[in-house]
Amino acid sequence: MSDVPILLEMRSITKEFPGVKALSDVNLVVRAGEIHAICGENGAGKSTLMKVLSGVYPHGSYSGQIVYQGSESKFSDIRASESAGIVIIHQELALIPGMSIAENIFLGNEPRKRGAIDWKAANRMALDLMARVGLQEDPDTLIKDIGVGKQQLVEIAKAFAKDVKLLILDEPTAALNEADSRHLLDLLRGFRSRGITSIMISHKLNEIEAIADQITILRDGRTVETLDVKADGVDEDRIVRGMVGRELSSRFPDHTPKIGDVFFEVRNWNVRHPISADRQVCKNESFVVRRGEIVGFAGLMGAGRTELAMSVFGRSYGVYESGTIIKDGKEIVLKSVADAIDNGLAYVSEDRKAIGLNLLDDIKTSTVAAKLSKIRHHGVLNEVEEYQAAEAYRKELRTKAPTVDEGVSKLSGGNQQKVVLAKWMFTDPDLLILDEPTRGIDVGAKYEIYGIIQRLADQGKGVVVISSELPELIGLCDRIYTVFEGAITGEIARADATPENLMKQMTSTKKMATR
Amino acid sequence: MSRLKDLQKNLFGGTTSNARQFGMIFTLVAIVLIFQVWTNGLTLRSDNLIALFQQNSYILILAIGMLMVIVAGHIDLSVGSVAAFAGILVAKSMTEWDLPWPVAILFGLAIGAIIGAWQGFWVAYVGVPAFIVTLAGMLLFRGGNQFIGNANTIPVPEGFREIGSGFLPEFGPNTGYNNATLLLGLAAAVAVVWRELRARNTRRAMDADPAPMWVSILRMAIMVGVIAFATLRFASGRVGTSFPISGIILLVLVIAYSFYTRNTAGGRHIYAVGGNSRAAELSGVKLKRVNFFVMMNMSVLAALAGMIFVARSAASGPQDGNGWELDAIAAVFIGGAAVAGGIGTISGSIVGGLVMAVLNNGLQLEGVGTDKVQIIKGLVLLLAVAIDVYNKSQGRFSIIGSLMRPFRRDDPAAPVSPPDAEREPAKAAVSG
Known part of the structure; x- marks a missing residue:
């Protein structure tokens, strides 16, 4: 392929956020007319790189060079990159549901005649664009009335309306069913034959293998390698190796598990999506947790791990369909979060700021928030007990804050997470479900949180850890379930767990017995 | 400072x-x-x-x-x-x-x-x-x-x-004030002092330092003063009127x-x-x-x-x-x-x-x-x-x-x- 001209070259891109180096010295070379896939684990820096490219992070906020069509580009915002023909289609579609297909295609880019929108021209052009992406609908149809697969096509048509030269697709098939995915991939092939270059970010390695010409693999914000699919004979295993190939150093405290009997069990758990009732987010899932055991849930984003956890936690997500929960040999029915808390469950959410904490609160108020009954006597909350409880956890978890009167919004991510952990430890749970417990936390704080998790397990509690970082799961968990598209696809004991076999099961529906 | x-x-x-x-x-x-001055003392009458x-x-x-x-x-x-x-x-x-x-x-x-x-x-x-x-x-x-x-x-x-x-009723000896209002004011003053002291105790129970004593006293003094002022104003209105x-x-x-x-x-x-x-x-x-x-x-x-x-x-x-x-x-x-x-x-x-x-x-x-x-x-x-x-x-x-x-x-x-x-x-x- 080296004879094909280079369309885009990103040279030693480095992008820093306060405290985190999201990208360091990343290089990317995309040749005209190819489909270039970017692979990497969650947090490897794929989206950040694309945001640098599309001007979301303007020139000057990163270091390095973007050479596009032979000259250096300094995009100040998305408009600048779009006018150069670079269009990004995000995973969450940016369409307005109450507007028509034509209106959406030309949103912000409306064809005008004497100041007014020329709807006749808009509809005619929309039909033309829709034909190019193989979308057969009336341009007056509202977005909310078409399926997500067709919505994706509208997004692409929208990109064509802007005269796209380089199309970037972030997880384009994540929300699509198989038929729609196949159609989309065919479409991309069609674009390639017409000379349109695409960059595609995807977790679905089989799709990448099938469609990509080149693959660039990112890991921890660095470029690992760029593979030529045909020349290098790349297959899924090869990609996985590149994605996870980091050594597992001692990033975890030493721990000898003291595992007891099974005390918590979920059987044949079925849950539907809260809005689109035909989507099943939990498909007949079953799992067990033993006392003193740390159980991991591995899966890609959107695999349905959070949905499983939250639906178990008092049906706080989705529409419950069927399934039973057995705790200490008895079936329990948890219809609300309050039921779940009363039955000794705790759920530390994946998004601390959005749903884990009330950022207006201070540390002590947050600490007791999930079990006010513990500090309530005759209906009155005891402020001294509240203070003492919060102070005890502050010391135990070594939360860095001057006093427990400090507002949680002022704390760092790691310390906020400790407050959330304290909040749930205060409820005296038997089973703690920790959803991405170390997301957005620096390495030192991660180590401390691992220690806390291990101590909780040693107290005889069951701990479920959901994480997108495979090394974390392998380093911390005694047993790992893999989840793919709402179903549990495997169960791997710690001794057998490798990033490769986890990744394999996380990306395929084929059930493999590795026990 | x-x-x-x-x-x-x-x-x-x-x-x-x-x-x-x-x-x-x-x-x-x-x-x-401002209004007290502007209205020549009418506001706080x-x-x-x-x-x-x-x-x-x-x-x-x-x-x-x-x-x-x-x-x-x-x-x-x-x-x-x-x-x-x-x-x-x-x-x-x-x-x-x-x-x-x-x-x-x-x-x-x-x-x-x-x-x-x-x-x-x-x-x-x-x-x-x-x-x-x-x-x-x-x-x-x-x-x-x-x-x-x-x-x-x-x-x-x-x-x-x-x-x-x-209004609060008139009763008891003729003090020139409405007695019920005076009692209410007294109760309020006691409550303010009691609350301040209790709060200091709470603070101590939390192993935290309460405010310096002189601050507490100043605060209590201001509040009791205001209560006393208000009480006397409410108690000294036209006969038959008092705290509503x-x-x-x-x-x-x-x-x-x-x-x-x-x-x-x-x-x-x-x-x-x-x-x-x-x-x-x-x-x-x-x-x-x-x-x-x-x-x-x-x-x-x-x-x-x-x-x-x-x-x-x-x-x-x-x-x-x-x-x-x-x-x-x-x-x-x-x-x-x-x-x-x-x-x-x-x-x-x-x-x-x-x-x-x-x-x-x-x-x-x-x-x-x-x-x-x-x-x-x-x-x-x-x-x-x-x-x-x-x-x-x-x-x-x-x-x-x-x-x-x-x-x-x-x-x-x-x-x-x-x-x-x-x-x-x-x-x-x-x-x-």
């Missing part, structure tokens, strides 16, 4: 001094003093203070309920109409169905509860925004009032009028609701829902119940306010309660509540309400027309909130929210506001 800093830190607030409320209290003091309370007690009662509604992230536009609706039904129940007035009061509260349940149902269980539900309620119950009363005025009997225009009954009702409600919002799980849940409803839900808070409760509670208080107004004006009419919702909402926001919910205090709302009341009263004493009074009130509301927004955007006093929580011990006292904002034993003004 350090003494001054200590004073600043500890006199009205805690380590994280409550800047907004602090500011409002000083605004209130300033307004009172006994009869004027008494009238001020009688005229505004119902708005302040509404502000209590409105604070909880706004903290939970809603709004209630229907309070004026609900007050009028309950008022006309209560008036009718006494004049036409001959209900004895105490029963009629209970009847009125029950009406409030039913209306509140109706509105709460739509807000909490159907999910219609409170703005819409109460906008509908505003029309519905205004129309209801005029339908039931035939747009006529219905007078109410003597006994009932007490709750709006009555409606003021007593307000006082009891302020104390009870401050305690509820600060020291009970139910109160805390309201703040949790307003602060982050999803986080609250995932902490086991029953969202629907909380939303239902605040809406229902608001209508009960609106019914009470309506009855007090009817009692004061001796009759229920078709225009009762017009525009009350705006006064109550303004009081709450001037008192430091956040539009987005989660932040605000009962005492702050009372101070906010008093700022508006004193402004109103002083301008009227000076013969300023209602047209100009409205213009000034509008600007005050805008300015108060704008200053807050500006300060926040400058990061001046960090997250105002964390400063305004009602259950923090550093909640400031209201040192110069008239006595009702003072006498809540629950509102411990300790520093940290």
Whole structure:
């Protein structure tokens, strides 16, 4: 392929956020007319790189060079990159549901005649664009009335309306069913034959293998390698190796598990999506947790791990369909979060700021928030007990804050997470479900949180850890379930767990017995 | 320097001094003093203070309920109409169905509860925004009032009028003052001292240093001084007048609701829902119940306010309660509540309400027309909130929210506001 001209070259891109180096010295070379896939684990820096490219992070906020069509580009915002023909289609579609297909295609880019929108021209052009992406609908149809697969096509048509030269697709098939995915991939092939270059970010390695010409693999914000699919004979295993190939150093405290009997069990758990009732987010899932055991849930984003956890936690997500929960040999029915808390469950959410904490609160108020009954006597909350409880956890978890009167919004991510952990430890749970417990936390704080998790397990509690970082799961968990598209696809004991076999099961529906 | 800093830190607030409320209290003091000078001493005269309370007690009662509604992230536009609706039904129940007035009061509260349940149902269980539900309620119950009363005025009997225009009774030896008011003032002073000492103990029990003793003493002295001043003013009015009954009702409600919002799980849940409803839900808070409760509670208080107004004006009419919702909402926001919910205090709302009341009263004493009074009130509301927004955007006093929580011990006292904002034993003004 080296004879094909280079369309885009990103040279030693480095992008820093306060405290985190999201990208360091990343290089990317995309040749005209190819489909270039970017692979990497969650947090490897794929989206950040694309945001640098599309001007979301303007020139000057990163270091390095973007050479596009032979000259250096300094995009100040998305408009600048779009006018150069670079269009990004995000995973969450940016369409307005109450507007028509034509209106959406030309949103912000409306064809005008004497100041007014020329709807006749808009509809005619929309039909033309829709034909190019193989979308057969009336341009007056509202977005909310078409399926997500067709919505994706509208997004692409929208990109064509802007005269796209380089199309970037972030997880384009994540929300699509198989038929729609196949159609989309065919479409991309069609674009390639017409000379349109695409960059595609995807977790679905089989799709990448099938469609990509080149693959660039990112890991921890660095470029690992760029593979030529045909020349290098790349297959899924090869990609996985590149994605996870980091050594597992001692990033975890030493721990000898003291595992007891099974005390918590979920059987044949079925849950539907809260809005689109035909989507099943939990498909007949079953799992067990033993006392003193740390159980991991591995899966890609959107695999349905959070949905499983939250639906178990008092049906706080989705529409419950069927399934039973057995705790200490008895079936329990948890219809609300309050039921779940009363039955000794705790759920530390994946998004601390959005749903884990009330950022207006201070540390002590947050600490007791999930079990006010513990500090309530005759209906009155005891402020001294509240203070003492919060102070005890502050010391135990070594939360860095001057006093427990400090507002949680002022704390760092790691310390906020400790407050959330304290909040749930205060409820005296038997089973703690920790959803991405170390997301957005620096390495030192991660180590401390691992220690806390291990101590909780040693107290005889069951701990479920959901994480997108495979090394974390392998380093911390005694047993790992893999989840793919709402179903549990495997169960791997710690001794057998490798990033490769986890990744394999996380990306395929084929059930493999590795026990 | 350090003494001054200590004073600043500890006199009205805690380590994280409550800047907004602090500011409002000083605004209130300033307004009172300005009008006191401008009106040649008319503002703080006994009869004027008494009238001020009688005229505004119902708005302040509404502000209590409105604070909880706004903290939970809603709004209630229907309070004026609900007050009028309950008022006309209560008036009718006494004049036409001959209900004895105490029963009629209970009847009125029950009406409030039913209306509140109706509105709460739509807000909490159907999910219609409170703005819409109460906008509908505003029309519905205004129309209801005029339908039931035939747009006529219905007078109410003597006994009932007490709750709006009555005063503490005269008894005991002739001291030249109203003895009941003196006793009330004494009780308030004792409560203030007791609260301060208790708060110091609480602080110690937390292994934290209480404010320096001299600060506590200064604070107590100021508050007792204000109480003494107010007590003597209220007790020395025209014979037959003293501290108004409606003021007593307000006082009891302020104390009870401050305690509820600060020291009970139910109160805390309201703040949790307003602060982050999803986080609250995932902490086991029953969202629907909380939303239902605040809406229902608001209508009960609106019914009470309506009855007090009817009692004061001796009759229920078709225009009762017009525009009350705006006064109550303004009081709450001037008192430091956040539009987005989660932040605000009962005492702050009372101070906010008093700022508006004193402004109103002083301008009227000076013969300023209602047209100009409205213009000034509008600007005050805008300015108060704008200053807050500006300060926040400058990061001046960090997250105002964390400063305004009602259950923090550093909640400031209201040192110069008239006595009702003072006498809540629950509102411990300790520093940290």
